[in-house]
Amino acid sequence: MSTDKNSPWIPLNFLALPEEKSNLKNSRVVLLPVPYDSTTSYRTGARDGPMAILRASYNLEDYDHELDFDVSQVGIHTTPFLEPHMGGPRQMVERIEETVHTLATPDKIVGLLGGEHTISVGAVKAMATRYPDLSVLYLDAHGDLRDQYMDTPWSHATVARRLQEICPLVQIGVRSISQEERDFIRQKGTPTFFWDSDDPELPVLDRLLPLLTQEVYISIDLDVLDPSIMAAVGTTEPGGMSWSQITWLIRKVAERRRIVGFDVTELSPGEGPTACSYTAAKLVYKLIVYSTLWQRKDSAESVLRSSALPQG
Numbered sequence: 001m002s003t004d005k006n007s008p009w010i011p012l013n014f015l016a017l018p019e020e021k022s023n024l025k026n027s028r029v030v031l032l033p034v035p036y037d038s039t040t041s042y043r044t045g046a047r048d049g050p051m052a053i054l055r056a057s058y059n060l061e062d063y064d065h066e067l068d069f070d071v072s073q074v075g076i077h078t079t080p081f082l083e084p085h086m087g088g089p090r091q092m093v094e095r096i097e098e099t100v101h102t103l104a105t106p107d108k109i110v111g112l113l114g115g116e117h118t119i120s121v122g123a124v125k126a127m128a129t130r131y132p133d134l135s136v137l138y139l140d141a142h143g144d145l146r147d148q149y150m151d152t153p154w155s156h157a158t159v160a161r162r163l164q165e166i167c168p169l170v171q172i173g174v175r176s177i178s179q180e181e182r183d184f185i186r187q188k189g190t191p192t193f194f195w196d197s198d199d200p201e202l203p204v205l206d207r208l209l210p211l212l213t214q215e216v217y218i219s220i221d222l223d224v225l226d227p228s229i230m231a232a233v234g235t236t237e238p239g240g241m242s243w244s245q246i247t248w249l250i251r252k253v254a255e256r257r258r259i260v261g262f263d264v265t266e267l268s269p270g271e272g273p274t275a276c277s278y279t280a281a282k283l284v285y286k287l288i289v290y291s292t293l294w295q296r297k298d299s300a301e302s303v304l305r306s307s308a309l310p311q312g
């Protein structure tokens with residue numbers, strides 16, 4: 001949190017940033033809170049995720065020790081909460097698509113705070129029209145590749161199936177799928193990196209990176225993390241990623257590709273300890289730090305170039 005000694009007000013935005021670091025115009029990152037959990041089938045409560053992430057973000061330092069960088073300098077704008085459409089998930093997906101399309105101008109990275117995972121479909125539809133060379137890196141314990149679930153094609157269990165209809169999709173972290181999904185993966189060749197081993201080191205990255213295009217959207221269901229550090233999700237699954245594994249993976253992708261958008265979904269704060277909301281907030285924070293790497297590289301290089309110009 002940034003503290004302003006002249007004001008007793010805590011701004012309701014990510015990191016509680018002052019106006020000059022959080023207005024839309026100056027911000028490279030736009031966060032869209034989507035408090036929606038209409039199709040969640042096991043444990044509900046993801047509608048409370050966005051507020052829990054924002055509240056937890058007040059306790060994060062603006063300064064990122066790992067990359068020696070004050071993340072608030074990039075400008076982080078948090079929009080008002082997007083109202084759920086009660087007409088049904090298809091209408092909600094359309095509402096998200098329209099909203100993200102408006103926000104995703106070329107100079108902005110858009111991040112969604114979920115909410116159930118279904119919100120990714122609207123976001124990726126919008127991003128794919130903005131970035132024709134888009135691909136999705138999908139982190140989830142589950143395949144989410146069913147064509148329909150509980151009589152709807154627009155559900156948290158069908159998200160990846162809908163996304164691979166829009167643009168190339170690469171899944172990692174999967175450790176629970178149905179036979180229908182296994183057959184789909186085998187027949188369609190959907191790239192899926194199962195999380196059967198604790199070792200995500202270079203061989204995984206070497207095989208994963210060539211499958212991603214230059215512009216990447218990262219979609220995260222927090223159940224990709226191990227329940228020992230992330231119990232506050234709708235559907236826990238043992239044997240998940242550790243904190244260092246997920247941050248290592250995202251950083252390596254960010255160093256080699258341009259991350260143009262992301263979402264962090266399925267936080268159900270009532271289902272786990274408060275630490276989970278903080279972990280979710282810190283993951284959003286790391287996504288901001290890593291996804292703005294290339295922009296900072298550009299500005300660092302332009303500073304170097306301008307300082308190298310002959311004087312006078």
Ligand SMILES: [Mn+2]
Pocket residue numbers: 140141142221223224235
């Ligand atoms: Mn999942």
